[in-house]
Amino acid sequence: MSRSIDLAVIPGDGIGQEVVAQGLKVLNAVLPEDVKLETKEYDFGARRYHASGETLTDADLADLKAHDAILLGAIGDPSVPSGVLERGFLLKLRFAFDHHVNLRPSRLLPGVATPLAGQPEIDFVVVREGTEGPYTGNGGTIRKGTPHEVATEVSVNTAFGVERVVRDAFARAQARPRKKLTLVHKNNVLAFAGHLWTNVFNKVAEEFPEVTTDYIHVDAATIYLVTDPGRFDVIVTDNLFGDIITDLAAAVSGGIGVAASGNINPSREFPSMFEPVHGSAPDIAGQGKADPTATVLSVALLLRHLGYDDEASRVEGAVSADLGARGDSRRTTDEIGTALAVRVAG
Amino acid sequence: MSRSIDLAVIPGDGIGQEVVAQGLKVLNAVLPEDVKLETKEYDFGARRYHASGETLTDADLADLKAHDAILLGAIGDPSVPSGVLERGFLLKLRFAFDHHVNLRPSRLLPGVATPLAGQPEIDFVVVREGTEGPYTGNGGTIRKGTPHEVATEVSVNTAFGVERVVRDAFARAQARPRKKLTLVHKNNVLAFAGHLWTNVFNKVAEEFPEVTTDYIHVDAATIYLVTDPGRFDVIVTDNLFGDIITDLAAAVSGGIGVAASGNINPSREFPSMFEPVHGSAPDIAGQGKADPTATVLSVALLLRHLGYDDEASRVEGAVSADLGARGDSRRTTDEIGTALAVRVAG
Ligand SMILES: CC(C)[C@H](C(=O)O)[C@@H](O)C(=O)O
Ligand SMILES: CC(C)[C@H](C(=O)O)[C@@H](O)C(=O)O
Numbered sequence: 004m005s006r007s008i009d010l011a012v013i014p015g016d017g018i019g020q021e022v023v024a025q026g027l028k029v030l031n032a033v034l035p036e037d038v039k040l041e042t043k044e045y046d047f048g049a050r051r052y053h054a055s056g057e058t059l060t061d062a063d064l065a066d067l068k069a070h071d072a073i074l075l076g077a078i079g080d081p082s083v084p085s086g087v088l089e090r091g092f093l094l095k096l097r098f099a100f101d102h103h104v105n106l107r108p109s110r111l112l113p114g115v116a117t118p119l120a121g122q123p124e125i126d127f128v129v130v131r132e133g134t135e136g137p138y139t140g141n142g143g144t145i146r147k148g149t150p151h152e153v154a155t156e157v158s159v160n161t162a163f164g165v166e167r168v169v170r171d172a173f174a175r176a177q178a179r180p181r182k183k184l185t186l187v188h189k190n191n192v193l194a195f196a197g198h199l200w201t202n203v204f205n206k207v208a209e210e211f212p213e214v215t216t217d218y219i220h221v222d223a224a225t226i227y228l229v230t231d232p233g234r235f236d237v238i239v240t241d242n243l244f245g246d247i248i249t250d251l252a253a254a255v256s257g258g259i260g261v262a263a264s265g266n267i268n269p270s271r272e273f274p275s276m277f278e279p280v281h282g283s284a285p286d287i288a289g290q291g292k293a294d295p296t297a298t299v300l301s302v303a304l305l306l307r308h309l310g311y312d313d314e315a316s317r318v319e320g321a322v323s324a325d326l327g328a329r330g331d332s333r334r335t336t337d338e339i340g341t342a343l344a345v346r347v348a349g
Numbered sequence: 350m351s352r353s354i355d356l357a358v359i360p361g362d363g364i365g366q367e368v369v370a371q372g373l374k375v376l377n378a379v380l381p382e383d384v385k386l387e388t389k390e391y392d393f394g395a396r397r398y399h400a401s402g403e404t405l406t407d408a409d410l411a412d413l414k415a416h417d418a419i420l421l422g423a424i425g426d427p428s429v430p431s432g433v434l435e436r437g438f439l440l441k442l443r444f445a446f447d448h449h450v451n452l453r454p455s456r457l458l459p460g461v462a463t464p465l466a467g468q469p470e471i472d473f474v475v476v477r478e479g480t481e482g483p484y485t486g487n488g489g490t491i492r493k494g495t496p497h498e499v500a501t502e503v504s505v506n507t508a509f510g511v512e513r514v515v516r517d518a519f520a521r522a523q524a525r526p527r528k529k530l531t532l533v534h535k536n537n538v539l540a541f542a543g544h545l546w547t548n549v550f551n552k553v554a555e556e557f558p559e560v561t562t563d564y565i566h567v568d569a570a571t572i573y574l575v576t577d578p579g580r581f582d583v584i585v586t587d588n589l590f591g592d593i594i595t596d597l598a599a600a601v602s603g604g605i606g607v608a609a610s611g612n613i614n615p616s617r618e619f620p621s622m623f624e625p626v627h628g629s630a631p632d633i634a635g636q637g638k639a640d641p642t643a644t645v646l647s648v649a650l651l652l653r654h655l656g657y658d659d660e661a662s663r664v665e666g667a668v669s670a671d672l673g674a675r676g677d678s679r680r681t682t683d684e685i686g687t688a689l690a691v692r693v694a695g
Contacts, residue, residue, distance in 0.1 A: 086537040094538070118575045120466040137483075137504070142541045152508040154545040158483070162498040189589070191432040192440070195488045199500040222596035229464045229575060229600050243535070247593060250568035254575050 007039040008309060011070040011274065016048040017283025018293035018336075019076025025295035025340025026074055026302045029321070032344035033306070033314045043070070047092060048283075049080035058091030064099050072305050073276040076298065077283035090140070097133050100273035102266035103164065104171050105133035105242075106304065107249040107280065109232075113327040115257035119229060125256045127235035128179075130172035131245025133266060135164040136196075138242045160196040160241070165203045171269060172239035173211040183215045183236035184208075187224045187244055200241065224248055228255055253280050261326070263300035267308060277305040291335040296322055299343055314347075321346035353385040354655060357416040357620065362394040363629025364639035364682075365422025371641035371686025372420060372648045375667075378690035379652070379660045389416070393438055394629075395426035404437030410445050418651050419622040422644065423629035436486070443479050446619035448612035449510065450517050451479035451588075452650065453595040453626065455578075459673040461603035465575060471602045473581035474525075476518040477591025479612060481510040482542075484588045504589070506542040511549045517615060518585035519557040529561045529582035530554075533570045533590055546587065570594055574601055599626050607672070609646035613654060621654055623647040637681040642668055645689055660693075667692035 190197025536543025625643030
C-alpha cells in the first residue's frame with residue numbers, strides 16, 4: 004500500500020519560519036517510510052502584503068485547496084495595520100475553507116509551569132465554532148468619526164452551523180473516557196443566539212445518551228478555568244467565546260508556548276489548517292529562542308485528522324517526555340525540534 | 350448642616366436578605382450622627398415573579414427613582430427560567446436608569462486566597478460600559494425551531510455611549526497613583542465597533558495627557574489577568590467583554606465572595622445601584638453561611654458615589670483589617686457583619 008501526504012506549508016511571519024521547520028522535522032521523523040510526504044511552501048503574511056498589497060487571493064485559495072492539509076507558523080507583524088492580516092488572511096482562510104471546527108486541546112503536561120497554585124489536573128478540549136457568530140463581518144457604521152456615529156456588529160448563528168459543530172463536539176466527548184460535554188454561552192442575556200445554541204445542544208444530546216452534559220455561562224466559565232479546570236472534559240462554544248476562553252485555557256495549561264490548534268473541515272471538502280495558538284512574536288524572531296512545541300503538537304493534530312492516529316500519539320508522547328525531562332535547561336528552537344524528532348523516531 | 354441618605358433596599362433572592370442586612374448594619378455604624386439614613390425595602394425577585402408574574406414595572410421604576418441610591422443583595426432563583434429575572438429585572442434596571450458606568454474594582458486583599466501561584470499584587474478597576482454593546486436585546490430569530498433557524502444578536506455602539514464611559518474611565522485613571530488606562534476590545538475582528546472604541550479612546554486621551562494608555566485584545570487580556578494582573582490599573586471595556594473579564598478578575602482577586610460592583614449613573618439623574626457580584630447562592634441561603642464582605646464593599650462604593658469619601662475609606666479599611674485577621678475561623682454572616690460594624694465605628 005502506498006500512502007502520501009501533500010502538505011501546504013505557510014511559515015508566515017516572525018518566529019513562524021523557525022517553528023514550522025521543527026514541526027516538519029518531527030513530521031518527517033515520525034512518518035513510516037511508505038508514506039510519501041510532499042510539501043509546498045507558500046509565502047503569505049507581512050512580506051507579501053508589503054510587496055503586493057495582497058493577503059490571500061482567489062488564486063491562492065485555489066492553490067491551497069489542492070493540498071491534503073495546511074501547516075501554518077504564524078501570521079502578523081507590527082508593520083501591518085491591526086486587523087488587515089487577521090481578517091484578510093486568517094479569518095478569510097477559515098471562512099473560505101469552511102473551517103467550522105476550531106479545535107483547541109488544553110492539557111497541563113508534566114513539568115510545565117502554570118500560573119495556578121497547586122498544579123491542578125487539566126485535560127480538556129475546546130471545540131470552538133469557526134465560521135459564524137460575531138466573526139462574520141456583518142454590521143456597519145453610520146456617521147463615522149462624528150459625535151453621532153453608530154457602529155454595529157451582528158452575530159449570525161444558524162441551526163445548520165450550530166448543529167454540525169455541536170454534533171462534532173458530542174462525538175469527541177463520546178470518544179473520551181469521561182464522556183462529558185459542557186456548552187458555554189451567555190443564553191441569559193444573548194437570548195436569540197442563546198436559545199438556538201441551547202435548543203440544538205439539547206436535541207443533539209438525545210443522540211448521545213452516554214455523554215453527560217452541562218451548561219455554563221461564559222463569565223462563570225472563566226472562573227472555573229482558574230478555580231476548577233479539572234471539571235472540564237469537552238467544551239463546545241461560539242466563535243467569540245471560544246476565542247476568549249481558549250486563550251485563558253492556554254494560559255492556565257502552560258501558556259501559549261505549548262498550545263496547539265486545528266481549523267478543521269471534518270468533511271475534508273477543503274484542507275484543514277493546523278497552527279500553534281501563539282503569534283509571530285517579532286521581538287524574538289530569528290534568534291533561535293522560540294519554542295516549537297506548540298507547532299509540533301499542531302502536527303500531532305494534523306496527523307490525527309489525516310488518520311495517522313499512532314503517529315499522532317507518538318508525537319504527543321514525545322512532547323510529554325521532553326517536557327518532563329526539560330528541567331531548567333535553555334535550549335534553542337532547533338535543539339528542541341531535534342530532541343523531539345529523535346524521540347518520535349526512537 | 351443636616352445631611353440625609355434615602356436608600357432603596359432590594360434584598361432579593363437566596364442569600365440576598367442575609368448579606369444586605371449586614372451591609373446596612375455597617376452603613377449605620379459608619380455614618381456620622383448628623384446624617385439621617387432612611388431606607389425603604391422592596392420585594393423584587395423570584396417571590397414577586399411567582400406571585401404576580403411581574404419583575405419590574407413602570408410603577409416600580411417610578412418608586413425607585415425617588416431614592417438617592419439602591420443597595421441590592423442578589424436576584425435569581427432556579428425556580429425561574431434562565432434569563433427572566435436577568436433581563437426582566439437586572440438589565441431592565443440598568444437600562445431604565447442609564448447605568449452606563451459599571452464599576453468593578455479588583456483588589457487582592459491581605460489574607461485572601463487566590464487561585465494564582467505566588468500571591469501577586471492586584472489592584473485595578475474595570476469600568477464596564479453598561480447600556481450598549483451586545484446587551485441591548487437587538488437581534489432576532491427566523492424559522493425558530495427548524496433546521497433553517499437563523500438567530501442574530503446585534504451589538505450596538507454609539508459615539509455618545511462610548512465617549513461618556515471612556516471619559517469616566519480616564520478621570521478615574523487620572524485620580525489614581527499609577528494613572529494608567531487600558532482599553533480592552535477585539536478591534537482586529539469586530540472592526541466596526543472596534544474602530545469606534547479605539548478612535549474615541551484615542552481622542553479622549555488627548556484631554557488626559559498624564560494618563561498612560563494601552564490597548565489589549567480581550568483574549569490576550571484573559572492571559573494577562575492570570576499571568577501578570579499587576580500590569581492593570583484601570584480598564585475600560587465593552588459591556589460583554591466587561592462581563593467576562595470582571596468575573597475572571599473577581600476569581601483571581603479572592604473570588605466573588607469579596608467582589609463589589611456599582612451600576613452608576615454619574616449624572617445622578619437616576620439613582621445608582623450597588624450590589625455584590627455574587628449571585629443568590631440558593632444552596633446556602635438561610636444558613637448564616639454567606640460572606641457579607643462583597644456587600645459591605647459595595648456599600649463603600651455607594652458611600653463614595655454619594656460623596657462620603659472618608660466613610661467609604663473607613664469601610665474598606667475595616668474589610669482589609671478583618672480579612673487580614675480572619676485566619677481559618679468560620680464565622681457566621683452575622684458575626685462578620687458585626688465585626689465590620691465594630692471596626693468602622695471604633
Ligand atoms: C488573530 C485573530 C483573528 C484570531 C481570532 O480571533 O480567532 C486569534 O485570536 C485566534 O484565536 O486564532
Ligand atoms: C446576571 C447577568 C445579566 C449579569 C450580566 O451579564 O451583566 C451578571 O453576569 C453581571 O455580571 O452582573
